[in-house]
Amino acid sequence: MAKIVTDVVCPFCGTLCDDLEVALSDDGEEILEVYNACAIGAAKFLHSQAKDRLTRPRMKQEDGSWKEVTYDEAADYTANLLVDAKKPLMYGWSSTNCTAQSTGSEIGEEVGACMDNTATVCHGSTLIAVQDVGVPSATLGEIANRADRVVFWGCNPAHAHPRHMSRYSIYPRGFFTGKGSKSRKMIVVDPRNTDTAKMADVHVQLEQGRDYELLSAIRVAIRGEKLPDVVAGIPKEQIYEIADTLKSGRFTAIFFGMGVTHSLGKNHNIDIAIMVTRDLNDYTKAAIVAMRGHYNVTGSGQVWGWEFGFPFCLDLTRGFARYNPGDSSSNDLLIRDEVDAVFVLGSDPGAHFPVGSVKKIAKLPSVCIDPHITPTSAVSKLHVPVAFVGVEVGGCAYRMDNVPIETRKVVEPPEGMLTDDEFLQLVLTRVRELKGAA
């Protein structure tokens, strides 16, 4: 009989499903099966079981080969790199728990780093917009129980957040949404005919890069003002209809993703989507939620928010926190040659950053802390594998709607492997020693 662990939290996407069940081998050491998760979530658990997994840190040698080192040697190298640099960049922080994020902040403060998380290439524009105009939001639980108008704008949960619709937004039978998907009208706004769009009651196929104009037009329509005949490729009749649909519901939920956060206008698209939500609150209840990607990118913003006052793009070099995406954002720092060392944890900029930035990482002293072998670890001088958060160590993570959820440890990490937080503690101690000596 396999041993079943229940109420496991999936450490993959921002939906942070908390209803997984994991079947373990009799000795409790191996994961055999993952129930309830979507394919990408299950893969994350099974990946940790790979037999050829890296279990010790390794340094790149002159000839490009790797040499195994101890965690202490790795911590020493990392601490020296951070202390010696004039302006180190500490990037990532999204695929780890809040404890590690907090220890990372302590290191960042000690060494005067620029700290940034994956929001910088994802929902950073959302964070800017929220700071500019505020945000009327709700939890996914509230949306599951109340929302009868659901808009997916520039996002494709069918692929990126596979269980989002079944658990929260479209299918669940909630307190006021007893008929599940029949209680809800689903509107998808996307220039592409995505799998999510195919499920929608209404698919608004706007012109690429004209989201700001269409959102503005919806605001004009909500106020009953005149519109030009066509906006963003959508006839005005349809825009008035959308405005009426959104106004006439009992509760409208707007979800948005990378289709608007990183297309032309970026933060302005979110800013005006928030304003649409606010306008709708004159007529009904409306809320807007960002479809955050990494399972704990939201937590990273939370931790830094309470520690430094800003959720990403932190510049701590002068001993106090400064924040200005465009200046202190990691891609700008890299492209402009503004940093002289790179530390990456819980993200893979090698795969997500523009080539220009990745080339810069390859040239600088660099360390990558990641359970996997990734494009980033490949260009780094030191690769430190650590235990999988949410599988081999628990810890707090924040769901996309800013609800904190404690993840669970399911199995032990391989013998002698450290967690991110344990490794960061070693680095922090060493940094303090070095600074004390200096």
Added chain:
Amino acid sequence: MAKVILTPTQTPTLFLEAENITPDVFAGKNAAEIAALHGFVGKTTVTLGDYFTVEGAGGQTAADTTVVINGDVSRVKYIGMKMSAGELIVNGNADMYVGGWMTGGRLTVNGDIEAFAGLGMTGGELIVNGNAGNYLGAAYRGDWRGMQGGEIRVSGNAGSDVGTFMRGGTIVVGGNIDVHVGTHMEGGTIIVKGDAKSRVGGQMVKGTIYVYGDIDVMMPGFQYRNDADLEVDGDNGRFALYEGDMGERHPKRKGEVIYGQLYMKY
């Protein structure tokens, strides 16, 4: 008027943060004192003397101090930040935050500048004989007060997000301008003598924008009112007046709703 001449001696390997380069800070100091003023490169503290030779001395007050930088300072940030009087001339390119939060005096750059110039400025003149970057005369992140007074003049092109949250003053761009002009504008004037792309006056509450050239895509919330013959910044012409953004809130004055005004030249 007392004059201080700074000549760059080396290019910072990272970037030099030099908010001390203003007539205000230089006033009352001799060359040696100015060379000893601090700046920052990452987490290290440096002196202006590490990066510039300093000649001359500051006047008694900012108002009678002229600062001239002869050479490229495209890796130096915060030049002229918060200056209140006097004159600062840069003969070369400069990096971000030129004239940020300046309250008076005249700052001239004979070259190109990067983003965030004239952020939240309340007075004085910022003249750029070259191109400007993004967020010219805009608000700092999270602030709802962009440029509130004074004048910015750019002979070349400007980037995106010019005059975001602007509340007063004038921005004149001689060339073309990128997307998002006067977003969330609550007052002041933006004059674009070249072409604009799109998102001109989005979420605009009040204020005036003139565009001499084309706008690729108009915001849907602007409605045509009438034609008008006007003199704008010394140029005469016939303009079509549009009002908006109709999707945004607008205040009332004497019972009449006040809109943002967008004039397009024929």
